[in-house]
Amino acid sequence: MRLLLISNSTMAGEEYLDYPKNNIKDFLGDKPVKALFIPYAGVTVSFDEYEAKVKAKFNEVGHDIVSIHHFEDPVKAVEEAEAIVVGGGSTWNMLHLVHKNNLTEAIRKRVISENVPYIGWSAGSNLACPTIKTTNDMPIIDPLGFDALNLIPFQINPHYLDKNPDGHGGETREDRINEFMVVNTDMYVAGLREGSMFLVENGKINLIGKLNCRIFKNNVQAYELSPKDDFNFLLK
Template sequence: MKRMLLISGSKYQNTDYLVHCQPWLKSFLNDYLHKKIAFIPYAGVRQTNDQYEAKVQAALAGLDMEIISVHRAAQHRQAIEQADVIAVGGGNTFCLLKQMYEHHLLEAIREKVLAGTPYFGWSAGANVAGASIMTTNDMPITYPPSFAALNLFPHQINPHFISGKMQGHNGESREERLSEFLIVNPTALVYALPEGTALQIEGEQATALGENDILCFAEKMQQRIIPSHSTFRY
């Protein structure tokens, strides 16, 4: 049974890195103490793989688990195959997906997660769990072979969702950008995750976590509100 924790971002309000989501992670990984997490650092463009690995190790030291970046393995796929848990960090989604293709990780991750290996990711790491990365907020600073992602969550995810426009901002709002996506892709569903929220996936059900509601947008921007702490079939 699929088990995933898809987190909007690494921080919420004034919290430090990955602090707000640690209660969720401790509950989600309760049966995996002292196990090994394979961490995928590819999205961290402004830091090296070593630096990103160390940052996550320090932030999640309280989980009492071994966190090792996949770049430590001769073939990155081997780290996924040997992992008890898979974690994917945030950053630039295009860089992340490009390297996932280059290192042949997509199918390896799908196989592991469909067999029951827990997966958690934040920001870009949540986005790539969906059907495609076409609803990322990031600039395409590089080109993956395809926008098709893991499709473990068979819909679109938009992390860091903010409704409306800031005063003085004359560019498109997030709703306007998602409306454009749904005009071109009218059969899709987009799950918009405000800051401080997450989706916890158990099989074919999902639970909304956090203090804010999650929104689901469909064709013509029809909106469904998913209240915090509610469970639904996706």
Template sequence: MRLLLISNSTNAGEEYLKYPIGNIRDFLAGVSEVLFVPYAAVTFSYDAYLEKVQNRFDEIGIRVRSVHQYGNPAEEARKAHAIVVGGGNTFALVKKMQEEGLIEAIRERIDAGVPYVGWSAGSNVACPTLCTTNDMPIVQPQSFRTMGAVKFQINPHYLDHNPEGHAGETREQRIMEYIAANPRMYVAGLREGCMLRIEGNGISLIGSRPLRIFRCGEEPREVNAGESLDFLM
């Protein structure tokens, strides 16, 4: 199993996919073509999304094909040498992936060792469910079940900030609700500019910010790059 699960595509003030492209290049070393899943796009077209990703992947010499260009996306996934799933709205992404049979097809490829790269919503769908996404349910998928390639949940774009004068729940409070309802699950708060690289049973944090770990009955804690995350596996 090989996964690169990225919190966000773009750091503030930077170009699209600029900060993680070196990590993606290293992770996909030897790969000349990837299959892209653009279904998280809502306010722009799948063609526009493909072009945006291809423009960045041109820098690392990788051709990008998109599942929306084919009549049988699941069949294309089962032939892919690497799979990339972009961010956007997680509910829209999961709904379309379920309709096209991609949840099962991509999980089969991950289990076979095919490299998988996801950012934001693309990281959410590698988890058992979409329940720790930050997105609004703008459409209704068949279920909240996703690929379950990892055993824990990710909350991408995790932040601690609570604006002054804001009386609503913080991100941490939302996650505490989730673990109260799902006491056996770990949630990894993946801050922007960070990613998780999984190789077999090994997992490592890449980035300058710590990962915030949540589990029912335990105080939330911080784990820095270089420290063990084996408990998540």
């Protein structure tokens, strides 16, 4: 199984998908790949517009995408995909459409059994988790169940922030994750900071980026791991 799970698409002041584009290139390899793009997290942008943005960046590094919304049979599109790419946006809308189109088992089979590469950023990283319960966005639509692809046995919290913006008196991200841990006592959560990503291949997982990752587990003090540390315990 090969996964590239990216916290966010864009760093402040940079172009869309600029910082991870070379990681995407390396992950897909030197031979040109035409990946299947799943734009379902796009709500305020049309699927055509979303596809065009992502396509431009993939083309820059020698690869290409085609969006699943062009296919009459989305399950068949997954079954024939060279690689699967899931963009960010509304995690809730994304999962709603994944469930509505009966894509869960088709994607799992391709990625787990047939080693088709999977790339996701933000909502697309949430989709790789057992559930979407550690996403950050508002539940704008019924996702038809919280269960996601379960490609990895732990939860990711993308865009992880250490503190609230100045003047904000609500819960911190850590407060919200700790609430999740109380109810989901045997699950790890990885707070994946912006500019970071997980690479999963050959049964191992590595953190890529310059920043540490924050690890949460029920009844354990949250702690930091660096890109040099061993993250393989998360896959057990």
